[in-house]
Amino acid sequence: MVKRPKKRALKQAPAKSNVKSTKNKTTPGSITLQDVARVVGVSAVTVSRALNYPEKVAPHTLEKINDAIEKTGYVPNLLAGALSSRKSHLVAAIVPSIVNSVYSDTVRLFNNKLRESGYQVLLGECGHSDTHEEELVATVLSRRPDGIYLTGVNHSKRCRNLLLSANIPIVETWDLTMNPLDTVVGFSHEQVGFSVAEFLIQKGYKRIGLVSGDDQRAMRRRTALSNALAHHGIQLDIALVIPPTTFDYGRQGMADLLDRGFINGAVFFSSDTLAQGALAEIHARGLKVPDDIALIGFGDEPFAARMFPALTTVKFDRQKIGRYAAEILLARLNDLPVDKNIIDVGFYIAERDTT
Amino acid sequence: MVKRPKKRALKQAPAKSNVKSTKNKTTPGSITLQDVARVVGVSAVTVSRALNYPEKVAPHTLEKINDAIEKTGYVPNLLAGALSSRKSHLVAAIVPSIVNSVYSDTVRLFNNKLRESGYQVLLGECGHSDTHEEELVATVLSRRPDGIYLTGVNHSKRCRNLLLSANIPIVETWDLTMNPLDTVVGFSHEQVGFSVAEFLIQKGYKRIGLVSGDDQRAMRRRTALSNALAHHGIQLDIALVIPPTTFDYGRQGMADLLDRGFINGAVFFSSDTLAQGALAEIHARGLKVPDDIALIGFGDEPFAARMFPALTTVKFDRQKIGRYAAEILLARLNDLPVDKNIIDVGFYIAERDTT
C-alpha cells in the first residue's frame, strides 16, 4: 500500500535534538508532553507522572524532567488531560450577575476555596431569566465541569434534566429547598418574609409597603410577607420593578407608593440599592425617615451601614454561603461523605436607623 | 493473538437499539456523537457536521439528527471538540478583583460581547500581585483559550513569555503602552496624574495630598502627579495603603494625613471608596468639604455622584473599555485586520462638590 501523505502537519523532530539548544524554533504548534519526554530521553507517560504523581518518579528523573519543562516552556494541555482522565478540574458557577456585589462576594469565596484545591471556576452570568439559565447550563456542561454551583433553586424542567443527567455534584445556593438537586446552601426566603412582617408589626407599623424586583426569590419573600400581614389584617402595598434593582428604580418605586398616598408606614425593599434610591425620593419630598416613612433593605451591602440614616436591613453572611458551598462541593468531588446536604446559613434583621 | 480484555469499561450498545425507547438507561457514562449517530443510522461525522455546518447536511437528515439529539439528551463534549479542532471557543480574562464594580463593569461588557459571538469567558482573579498573575496565566493557558484579556500592561518577564508563546490574540486593558503584547485598550495613568495636578492647581490648591493603593497603575498616577506638582514647587503629601482600597483604609489614610497637619488642601484618592472613607473621617473631625479639605476620587463608582457632597472624580467609560476590548479581540480571533492595536478611551474629571 502506498503511504499516504500525512493528513495533518506533523511536528518533525529537529534534525539534531540537542538539549542545549534552547531556541529550538523548529517545533510548530505547541510543545507537548512528547517533546519534553524526547528532550529528557524518557517516555511521555513518565513526564505525565512527573506532573501528576511526582512521588512516583525517581528524584533524579524528576529533576531532569522539571528542567526540560522549564527549558521548553511546556504548558500542559488540560483539554487533552481532561478528555483522557475524565476530570476537567473545572467547576461551573452560574450567577444572576457578576457586578452585583451581593452575589460576587459569595462567588469570590467559592472561587478562592476551590482554587486552593486545584479547581478552576467557570463563571456564567444568567441574569434573572429561566431560559437564559437553561441555555447557560447547557453551554457550561459541554465543558464537562466536575461540579456545578447554581444560584437559586428554581430551574426549568429541561434545566433540571440537563443537570441531573450530567451526573456531577451540584450545589444550589442562596435559597433553601427540601428537594435539592444534590446539595443546597442558603436561607429561607419565606422566613425572611415572615420575619420582616413580625419585626415591622412589633415595631408598631400599621401600613406596610414593598418595592421589589420580580425574581423568584424576591417573590417568595413577598408572598410570605403578604400572608403574614394578612393575618394581622394588613394589606401590603406593592410596587414591582424589573431587575436589576437600581437606585433609580428604588426612587421610582418609592415615588409610586408615595403618589398612591402611602405615608406613615414601613417599606421593605428587595435590595439595599433600591432602599437607597427610595431615601433620595423621600428626602426630595421633604419627608422624614423613619418618622414619616421607615425603610428596611435586603442584603446589607457595604454602604447600608454608612448611609445616613443607616439602613435597617436583612443581613446574612454572603461569604459563608460561598465557603460552605465550596466545602460541600469539594466533599462531594472527593467522594467524601456529606453529613448534611441541606445547609441553612440563617439571616437576621440588622436594626439601624431607618426603622 | 489472544484478544485482551478491554482496558476501559466500554459502552455497550443496548441489546435492541430502539429509537422509541426514550428511557434507555443502558448507556453508562455520557452520550456521545456516536450514540446519536447510531440512533439516526448515520455516521458520527454527519452528526458532527449537523452541529457545526448544518447547511452541509441534507435537510431531511438534519431533522432526524436534531430529533435524536433532543431525544437522547446529547450534550456535546467541547473538550474533545477543542482538542481536535484546536479551537476552544474559550477566552480567558484576568482581573484584579471580581467584586470591585470598577473592574466588573468592564468585564461584564466584555463577557456579553464575546458570548454573542459564541465564546465563553474564563474569569480569573489575580489580586494585585505579579506572582499571582503569572501563576494564573499559566493555569488558564493550560485550558488553551483562543484569546486572553488582561488587566494592566505590567507583567513579569516569565508571564510575558508564557503569553507570547501561547500565540493567541491578547488584549491588555485599563492602561496604555506603546508596546502592547498584542493590542491594548485603556487610558494613560500618567495623563491622569498630570491632569489632576493641573486641575487642582488651577483651582488654586496649594497643598496637595494622596491616599492611594500601591498597585502599578496607581503608582504611575502618583509619579506623574508628583512630578507635575514639583514643577510648581509643591510637594505631594502621601499616605499609601495596601489594596483592596476599602472604606476603612480611606478613613485611616485621611486620618494619617490630617494627623500630620494636612489642612486647607486637596487630596487625590486612588479609588472612590477611599474618598468615601476619608469623608467620614473629615466629618468626624468637624471639618468642612471642600473648604478645609477638598477631595477627588478615581473611577466614578455609582455612589460617587450620590454622596453628600457629591464626589469630584476621574471618570472614564468602563463599559467602553470592555466593549472595545471585545471588539478588537474578536477581530483578531477572526483574522480580520485591526486598524489600530492601541486604543485610548480617554478620561475626564467630573467636577462635583468636593473640590
Added chain:
DNA sequence: GCAGAAAATGTTATCGTTTTCATTTCATCA
C-alpha cells in the same frame, strides 16, 4: 549472591471530537 518485593518506567489503548480525503448519491444538461 539470590529470590522476591518494591520502585521506576514503558506499551498500548482510549477519551470524543474534527479534519481531510474518498466515496456514493443525486441532479443537470447536451
Added chain:
DNA sequence: TGATGAAATGAAAACGATAACATTTTCTGC
C-alpha cells in the same frame, strides 16, 4: 441517456493527554 459535477455522506487519522497493565530495574534480607 449518459457524462459531469455538485451535494451528501463516510472512513481513517489525528488532537495530547492518562489509565491499566506489563516490563524492567533496584532494593531488601538472609
